[in-house]
Amino acid sequence: MNNDLSHQNFVVRISVLLNNSRNKIISTVNQTMVSTYFEIGRMIVEEEQSGKERAGYGKQLLSILSKKLTQDFGKGFSETNIKQMRSFYMNFSKRQTLSDEFKLSWSHYLKLMRIDDEKERNFYEIESSKNNWSLRELQRQFDTALYTRLALSRNKEEILELSTKGQILEKPKDVIKDPYILEFLGLPDEITYSENELEQKLIDKLEHFLLELGTGFTFVARQNRISFDEKHFKIDLVFYNRILKCFVLIDLKIGELKHQDIGQMQMYVNYYDREVRLVDENKTIGIILCQDKSEAVVEYTLPENNEQIFASKYSTVLPSKEKLKQLIEE
Structure with missing residues (x-):
């Protein structure tokens, strides 16, 4: 034997x-x-x-x-x-990438050549190489306008950095997208579904969801129960980002975001910071994924110096370019 x-x-x-x-x-x-x-x-x-x-x-x-x-x-x-x-x-x-070497397949470069904007093309080349994207993954990230979604909240210098270094994770805001595109779930917008069904679909398609979340994410738990004062709460999804060295809590909301939802996430984040995270780990991030939100509600519910709680819309279908542009501008 x-x-x-x-x-x-x-x-x-x-x-x-x-x-x-x-x-x-x-x-x-x-x-x-x-x-x-x-x-x-x-x-x-x-x-x-x-x-x-x-x-x-x-x-x-x-x-x-x-x-x-x-x-x-x-x-x-x-x-x-x-x-x-x-x-x-x-x-x-004249490209500017992490290296002068060509690290992708010829099929990747055929796709990249069809991207007219040089900065955007450089970004997708760098990210494909760093994250070992297949051609299909590259196509999906381009179709969901990853570059545009990331560039929207950045100034000119930061956008230039995207095109020369790719996505660099240094602070919590760097991992946030708005909107998140969840077309891989197969849930058409017009069909009614519950938060539990949305969560189950995300678990079933976890590999796809991790790709949409971005670099450095690992799955930790679902319906993570926390308890105090004989009260019990469940956090929908818990992830850990290895680059930022922090927990990332995700709560799923059907319909429009309410200020109570933000307060609930604040409680989850506070609990994790005080009871779960280690001394050498950074503060916990909370992301609320919702179908709709009022920027004013988010702004006035959170403190001015907020760097931990974020609210982002999500779409369960791949929008047209016009609709995606509208979602981003909103």
């Missing part, structure tokens, strides 16, 4: 080694391919510039290049693909 276990452990170790090596090979091949496409794009642009006095030179060059490369190297060098390589160089030759 012991020999069998020893053999199994040995096989597992070899399998881990092979998988790690395979992933490194794939990553290296991917980076080499993307860098090669970038270099091809650069050479095309420079060649076109040197021959720009000849009418139609660029179009002729791409056609000739496509035919020759396809003949010598097979598929992947259609005229459309070569134009994409040229666009790749033109879009990313």
